Amino acid sequence: MAYSDKVIDHYKNPRNVGSMQKNDPEVGTGMVGAPECGDVMRLQIKVNPDTQVIEDAKFKTFGCGSAIASSSLATEWVKGRTVDDALRIKNTDIVRELSLPPVKIHCSVLAEDAIKAAIGDWKRKHPSSDAPSPSEVRPSASVPAGE
Amino acid sequence: MAIKLPIYMDNHATTPVDPRVLDAMLPYFNERFGNAASRNHVFGWTAEEAVENARAQIARLINATPKEIVFTSGATESDNLAIKGVAEMYREKGNHIITQSTEHKAVLDTCKRLEKYGYQVTYLPVQKDGRVDLDELAAAITAKTILITIMYANNEIGSIQPIAEIGKLAKQRGILFHVDGVQAAGKIPVDVQQDGIDLLSMSAHKIYGPKGVGALYVRRKNPRVQLSAGIDGGGHERGMRSGTLNVTGIVGMGKACEVCQQEMPTESVRLAGMRDRLKQAIMSRLDETYINGSLTHRLPHNLNISFAYVEGESLLMGINDIAVSSGSACTSATLEPSYVLKALGVGEDLAHTSIRFGLGRFNTEEEVDYVAGRVVDTVNRLRELSPLYDLAKEGVDLSKMSWKAD
Numbered sequence: 001m002a003y004s005d006k007v008i009d010h011y012k013n014p015r016n017v018g019s020m021q022k023n024d025p026e027v028g029t030g031m032v033g034a035p036e037c038g039d040v041m042r043l044q045i046k047v048n049p050d051t052q053v054i055e056d057a058k059f060k061t062f063g064c065g066s067a068i069a070s071s072s073l074a075t076e077w078v079k080g081r082t083v084d085d086a087l088r089i090k091n092t093d094i095v096r097e098l099s100l101p102p103v104k105i106h107c108s109v110l111a112e113d114a115i116k117a118a119i120g121d122w123k124r125k126h127p128s129s130d131a132p133s134p135s136e137v138r139p140s141a142s143v144p145a146g147e
Numbered sequence: 148m149a150i151k152l153p154i155y156m157d158n159h160a161t162t163p164v165d166p167r168v169l170d171a172m173l174p175y176f177n178e179r180f181g182n183a184a185s186r187n188h189v190f191g192w193t194a195e196e197a198v199e200n201a202r203a204q205i206a207r208l209i210n211a212t213p214k215e216i217v218f219t220s221g222a223t224e225s226d227n228l229a230i231k232g233v234a235e236m237y238r239e240k241g242n243h244i245i246t247q248s249t250e251h252k253a254v255l256d257t258c259k260r261l262e263k264y265g266y267q268v269t270y271l272p273v274q275k276d277g278r279v280d281l282d283e284l285a286a287a288i289t290a291k292t293i294l295i296t297i298m299y300a301n302n303e304i305g306s307i308q309p310i311a312e313i314g315k316l317a318k319q320r321g322i323l324f325h326v327d328g329v330q331a332a333g334k335i336p337v338d339v340q341q342d343g344i345d346l347l348s349m350s351a352h353k354i355y356g357p358k359g360v361g362a363l364y365v366r367r368k369n370p371r372v373q374l375s376a377g378i379d380g381g382g383h384e385r386g387m388r389s390g391t392l393n394v395t396g397i398v399g400m401g402k403a404c405e406v407c408q409q410e411m412p413t414e415s416v417r418l419a420g421m422r423d424r425l426k427q428a429i430m431s432r433l434d435e436t437y438i439n440g441s442l443t444h445r446l447p448h449n450l451n452i453s454f455a456y457v458e459g460e461s462l463l464m465g466i467n468d469i470a471v472s473s474g475s476a477c478t479s480a481t482l483e484p485s486y487v488l489k490a491l492g493v494g495e496d497l498a499h500t501s502i503r504f505g506l507g508r509f510n511t512e513e514e515v516d517y518v519a520g521r522v523v524d525t526v527n528r529l530r531e532l533s534p535l536y537d538l539a540k541e542g543v544d545l546s547k548m549s550w551k552a553d
Contacts, residue, residue, distance in 0.1 A: 003464070008464075011461070011465075014532060017531070017532055019537065031534065033550070034550035035495075035496035035499070035535060035545055035550070036494065036495035036496050036499075036550075038475060038484065038495075038499040039458070040534055040535055040550075041534070042534035042537075060532055060533060060534040060537060061532060061533070061534065062456060062458055062532075062533045062535045062536075063458050063461065064458055064460035064461050064464070065460065065461050065464040067458075067461075068461060068532065
């Protein structure tokens with residue numbers, strides 16, 4: 001399978017790799033996927049409580065090159081956005097940006113889920129903010145394949 | 148010495164044609180282009196002579212007689228012909244077939260098709276080392292069993308089955324024994340007499356011959372095995388496989404077998420040495436790496452390792468100047484991790500992290516060292532990226548975590 005130049009770039013030079021203190025009240029952590037499905041993404045955001053702007057983002061991903069690229073791109077995209085704005089990032093945007101083939105669309109879905117899960121976690125720590133309930137977070141798309 | 152990139156280390160998938168094989172084949176494309184079935188002129192006789200010479204070369208490799216070799220388009224066809232041919236021919240005698248779960252799809256899917264036509268198939272599990280349990284095999288035999296089909300050596304994990312013991316058991320119980328010998332014949336000693344094999348599938352392109360040609364050994368004495376033809380037509384190959392013979396390919400397969408037979412004693416030792424060097428160079432420098440399959444009953448050129456916490460496709464992407472393959476779902480057509488590793492009891496999480504190295508005749512020690520270095524660097528880099536490696540280092544038991552995707 002041939003990878004797009006952007007996927008290769010993110011794979012070779014992943015942006016914002018790392019971890020944050022998950023107990024930090026300003027940090028939201030989202031971990032999605034499962035090892036037996038071959039994809040696990042952990043995306044963390046640090047949110048300014050006054051402006052609700054995501055000031056920093058970090059990720060670590062176990063998965064194929066497209067999964068690494070999708071989560072690397074997600075950290076780039078959420079940085080500087082408000083949490084509500086970041087919730088508008090759609091997996092289809094990631095597919096387009098990275099030119100993912102159909103067989104890799106689940107990687108983009110997982111990245112979108114990771115963003116939602118991280119924001120959901122942050123909002124749970126800040127009940128005053130307008131949080132979606134966890135049940136609104138879409139289930140991971142990595143489930144159907146061969147289960 | 149400078150290393151030429153990319154490096155090919157996927158010799159279970161296919162092998163390059165050996166220059167000696169190519170030289171033997173070339174005249175048969177144009178100078179000696181005759182149809183081996185043309186009985187009335189010199190072009191036909193020349194082609195026929197070449198085919199018969201190849202038949203003898205192949206027979207010698209496996210201790211058979213030339214008349215017992217039937218040419219096919221490859222081992223998939225050989226497997227189909229053997230299993231379906233026996234199933235149809237011996238239908239009166241019974242309808243039960245025994246195989247095992249780690250066979251190649253050419254065997255498994257053929258058996259599945261026969262199930263649709265009323266045959267019963269037992270798919271034996273394998274032990275942790277990838278080998279079938281002889282007691283379980285014996286217990287699976289019924290009065291209706293007409294065929295046991297077990298591969299000589301596995302294409303993913305290189306596990307070598309106790310073929311001679313199975314052959315003995317089959318003979319005692321009067322059951323035919325088919326062996327998919329694709330990964331073994333030409334690589335390790337295969338002797339249809341000593342091993343008690345009644346049918347043996349072979350392929351040319353796994354042994355430095357051309358693609359598109361294979362053979363099926365069909366025993367003619369003790370017992371005389373009969374097969375229903377899979378392809379009807381001009382009655383070639385004693386009626387078992389009609390179709391004009393691929394003379395050029397057959398010449399190549401014969402030569403490939405001859406070269407393998409000559410070189411096997413030294414080649415297998417050299418390959419095992421390089422394999423062990425690769426294993427040592429990787430495993431001494433990385434923690435949490437696991438060998439899949441048997442350590443003792445193993446093809447000399449096979450190494451299959453799971454690199455915990457690093458997904459296989461991403462590892463392949465990082466070592467893209469090296470051709471190997473992975474049991475990861477992402478690299479398979481079905482999006483499922485390797486069924487062979489699953490059958491060994493390897494968890495799906497570890498199956499996704501597996502890499503198969505297949506050493507071959509043209510690999511060098513320099514290449515082995517280069518591959519080991521690239522693998523170690525890439526695994527280390529990807530583990531830095533892996534949330535699972537983080538968790539494991541923190542002492543979290545990943546199997547006890549509840550994953551959102553479940």
